[in-house]
Amino acid sequence: MSHNSFGHLFRVTTWGESHGPAIGCVVDGCPPRIALTEADIQPWLDRRKPGGSRFVTQRRESDTVRILSGTFDDGDGSVTTGTPISLLIENEDARSRDYGDIARAYRPGHADYTYQAKYGVRDPRGGGRSSARETAMRVAAGAVARRVLGPDIRIRAGVVQLGSHRLDPAQIDLEAADDNPLYAATRDIAEWESYLDSVRKAGSSIGAVVALEVTGVPAGWGAPVYGKLDAELAAGLMSINAAKGVEIGAGFAAAELSGEDNADEMRIGPGGEIAFLSNHAGGILGGISTGQPLVARVAFKPTSSILTPRRTVDLAGEEVDLHTRGRHDPCVALRAVPVVEAMAACVLADAMLRHRAQVG
Amino acid sequence: MSHNSFGHLFRVTTWGESHGPAIGCVVDGCPPRIALTEADIQPWLDRRKPGGSRFVTQRRESDTVRILSGTFDDGDGSVTTGTPISLLIENEDARSRDYGDIARAYRPGHADYTYQAKYGVRDPRGGGRSSARETAMRVAAGAVARRVLGPDIRIRAGVVQLGSHRLDPAQIDLEAADDNPLYAATRDIAEWESYLDSVRKAGSSIGAVVALEVTGVPAGWGAPVYGKLDAELAAGLMSINAAKGVEIGAGFAAAELSGEDNADEMRIGPGGEIAFLSNHAGGILGGISTGQPLVARVAFKPTSSILTPRRTVDLAGEEVDLHTRGRHDPCVALRAVPVVEAMAACVLADAMLRHRAQVG
Amino acid sequence: MSHNSFGHLFRVTTWGESHGPAIGCVVDGCPPRIALTEADIQPWLDRRKPGGSRFVTQRRESDTVRILSGTFDDGDGSVTTGTPISLLIENEDARSRDYGDIARAYRPGHADYTYQAKYGVRDPRGGGRSSARETAMRVAAGAVARRVLGPDIRIRAGVVQLGSHRLDPAQIDLEAADDNPLYAATRDIAEWESYLDSVRKAGSSIGAVVALEVTGVPAGWGAPVYGKLDAELAAGLMSINAAKGVEIGAGFAAAELSGEDNADEMRIGPGGEIAFLSNHAGGILGGISTGQPLVARVAFKPTSSILTPRRTVDLAGEEVDLHTRGRHDPCVALRAVPVVEAMAACVLADAMLRHRAQVG
Amino acid sequence: MSHNSFGHLFRVTTWGESHGPAIGCVVDGCPPRIALTEADIQPWLDRRKPGGSRFVTQRRESDTVRILSGTFDDGDGSVTTGTPISLLIENEDARSRDYGDIARAYRPGHADYTYQAKYGVRDPRGGGRSSARETAMRVAAGAVARRVLGPDIRIRAGVVQLGSHRLDPAQIDLEAADDNPLYAATRDIAEWESYLDSVRKAGSSIGAVVALEVTGVPAGWGAPVYGKLDAELAAGLMSINAAKGVEIGAGFAAAELSGEDNADEMRIGPGGEIAFLSNHAGGILGGISTGQPLVARVAFKPTSSILTPRRTVDLAGEEVDLHTRGRHDPCVALRAVPVVEAMAACVLADAMLRHRAQVG
16 A cells, blocks of 8 residues: 555556655556667656646746666667666756745645645645646656557547537547647637636636547456456546546436446447447446447546635634735646546556456 | 455455355454444445335345454453454345346346456356445445444435436435435435336336535545545445446536636634635545545446347357346436445545554 | 455455354455366365364364355356455354453463454454464465466475474475375374374473475566565465464575575576576575475474463453463464465465566 | 555655666655654665675765655754655666676576566666665665654664574674674674685675564554564565575574473563563564564575686576676675664554554
8 A cells, every 4th residue: 555656566656746856756567578768758748748838837847757777778779677667857947935925825725734634744835745746757657558558559638628618529539639739639729729818817727627538458457346447547537636527438427328328239340349339338347348448537627726816724723815826727637638648558557467467 | 456355454355246145245454442243234234225115126135244253242242353354145035047048148238248358257147246236245344434433424425316307406415315215315206206117117227426425524534646535435436336427526517617616715713623615625635635524426327237128249249139137226326325325434434544544 | 455365466365263153265366267166175174174183173173165256157167257256164163161261361372462452352262363263264265376376386385393303304205294194294203293192191382394395386476576476475474373484495594505505506407498406595586486496494383372371461460370271282383284385375376467467 | 566665554665776877765654744854864874885894895885865755844854744755876886897797697596597587688787676785775764664663662683693603692782783894793793704704705605694673662563364563574574685584583493392481471560561571472472562572583695696606507598607706795694784674664664553543
């Protein structure tokens, strides 16, 4: 048990605070002889990194990852050795002075109060451990997980709802999310862009929903009863900062379906394979993958740091009104898109190894 | 790691198939000197047990629980001893003949195909391990967890949406759920009852949403980053049969909120305590409890077993049309209500012990 | 984490007290499609069971094991299904009255005092959870593990030292241990038998050393650094009741060896395979199996229950002299022989699955 | 599960290779508000560090530890915050050229062959992950564990046997081990020093036995059945490089004791406390601490790297004779003394937290 680790066989431990000298992770259990260099990880970090557009925090971090252990190059290129992979990113732009005024007051919607209530102490600089900065290491670990999973498993996520603006199912194109600063699952982002600009200029923030789809997962991964693939995905996704809901397949909409409409019928496909006629299950039945695409959605709350003063209390038990300054995102969900993908990658790499262990 | 266990310090392992001789669980890590007899567990099982109304499966089970270990009566009544508590329920009404015709075909919406794909073998009788019968042991373990948590922590759940019929927030009364056969969070169940009767008579089924509220949890339980209380609740709730979505606090609705509306402001209450002015967070910030009520909702899909023939395939790879007979629930979510409560109890008992370990 | 579980992927959880209604275990993570019936387990229990000779406790238990879950017979014989295997043995000869006089006093050398100090309560009947009766379930789980490992892995143990009577290395024949009531690793047991009779008649007891050898383990099982095969074997063997020491290969004798004498040189064998010229390592280097036989030895203390009155204290803090009556073994190590084998089997089955997971 | 982690609540994960850029560890689960700076850790590392005397490897490492996360100074000095503590030491003197000639041949007694057999690849530079360099991080983590345990728990170890030279029980003074370059549990080291010089000059090596004693552990720590304190100590100690045997209390000598002699009788001490009349149990009964000193001994094999050429094989399957050059210790057990202490500290900190969790 470790509060800062997840996964069973492909096991990730992260560490680091927003304004400490560095953040990092240890990936243990990675199979050996997988080609891996920093260049396999860096692009995923670049995709998530702050400062990339006006819609994400203006904190300037190069987020340059270093592999400190677990790989070796014996002449044919660097490969994993089966030993723990230590990854490290130095914090470069940690302006602690920005946070001086909030060191004593609890920012509403943040973890300040709960960390203090639990530990009796907290690192207030940039949110300390509770900062979304930690998610950089999820993305780094996810890059390793992708190498374990191989190219046949394709993991894509994108924003499908921004505030009350929802994409129609027909509009959704997860391929598009890589190509626009909103990580939107559509190429038609003009309206969203203008909307989010207005939110940003107002010093406000807004929530969003991120959709995830994974193709190429064979039938049979996951396990009953408490090791269900959907339960582990739910835990992994819900552990992302600001996540407030997770659904699989039809999700909450399944509550309105009849048994006739919900259960995915099966036929034999042209190649003799099992072919499902729909995918309300989201690719998982009884906690085990069906071979259909894995489909999930994650709801994110709006960034809690906004320019409008908020009523709160401070360490001394005094009522205060707090202006949050510092650098923040108008929609924290945007940068969560690569994190959602990374968590899915890690959960699946773990499921793959566990499946191989039990079933061979 | 164990696919059939959950919890870290308060750790529950369940076993058993729907039509095997018995089902059971082992609760390890329970603190000592807690009064516990079968009479503390049985009422919770009775509440969940099949055959109780026309809205749940007509399988007849007394669901009589036996404590086989972990308690001792030295004259002052039976108490836990700190050693593993083994609980067992014999299966009485396991009519395997009902399931003979489905032993070879994969029931759509069930785990038949995925178990076969994973293991190359499965116990088809009543769904084997994937049967909701397993949830009886969650309820039994939850009864032990409630004893650990003590009376100040109050856990209540109820159905707040049945198909497209949703209760208004103002209508919701979780206290009512104990008193009606629909486990509805309202006393005004006439319309739902009539609706569910029509579903049942049509041999169909319908999904539902169950709301959960836990009061009395002090601020400080749970932990960053992968041990977040909401992540563990999400995993626990998503592991319940037929669950397709979990949300905490405002949940998916948070995606539509602005930062101003979402973050719960704080003031000092009349007794000098922290008082939140709203609870969009659902009682959890940064993975740690705030002291406010824990609020979650779980979406359940409709029972997949319905009377209408469904297209599927069989073990031999032949396309077949399958009539599911046997005994089934028109809305599997109803009996999930006690299970939702039990999973919350277990997750919280575990969080309590872990908090005590680290913080003392 | 669970105090009553061990193993990671092949995971065993045991429960039950000496004088409760039953004892049992849950074996989770077993691969599917392995032929398994009660007849595969019972012989191992029969080998360990009390009442078999004058050298072991006269408690009469049939130790009849029942499989309650995790197997299914679809016509070709019962096989594992990949779901948890629940095993149960009813306690038949639990004479609680034998233990009435020790319910309040702490038996020296037993866990009475420490259980009371830890939990503030204990089940004193037959030692409760601390009784060696628990080891029956290790043997049952070990029988399942042997099925997982298959016939090429051969696990044998036997007593090589009884009190100060040690077998010469040349005398040791682990095959013999199955064929004599002393579980001695020799067929020449006359002297030991006469010695142990004298111990028994004196109401005394004596310690012993059990040797273990496992052949057929391929090179590569186990893992650095804290998952070392020898570390896990050491934990498993040291967890057996009355164990006080574990050594691997040359063990404590290695402390007296020079580097020249200790390190096992290598050559190429007749079939082109790696051939070690000695086995001081006991088949493990760097925590990973070498392909040579695994060799370990476990020291057991004498049975603490003897007829001579012993000085102790009771629950009330009074000094008392305690006569232990009841039924006891003059050398508890004898019946530990099947337990040593079983623990090795479980540790190896777990190592096999973990190796398969990471390396494929 | 993680092969490179140990502990349940006080959980240590180490990473790094002998000749990589750095080694490090993450300590998760540490209670908050414990004063901790690098100055609390560095002295323990200095005590273990290579280059300190002619009896240990001449590798020159400053072993300067940095705390990268998990502490915060809010003006009253740096304290733990309850979040993961990341510790890092840069490798400074990693002369990879020293190891060029062994990159292809398997050094007898080392893990070269088994790593290759398992992973199909290995980092041969200085033994890679299997190097004793990893133990520096155990010592660092142990320093944190000591802070958790507090000053009343005193952990001391020392060499009590060097080759065939054993200290008499009356001679043993663990306090002395800090004050001599042999880490000997005696101040009278002239003979040992001269002996080890002769071993060193011969380019040979020798094994040794290290004794451990921990005072101040209250009765009640540890747990049945697989969480036994002795089982966890055994695993922790056996996981140290070159360890071949572990014994608790009387250990292997218990095999020669009678029940009368072995079981520690109890009386009431002058302060009304339980007073044991002997300590054959080594402070643990039934896996739970008795309140007496914890006593263990660990056997270490001789350093496998010696100057005498050894017969071995290489990656190509050719028989070769191998000269190990590089920098090595004549007795690897010497530097294991601080490691033994550190492992004990970590195991005990974990036991303390787990005890507090279950029993409060």
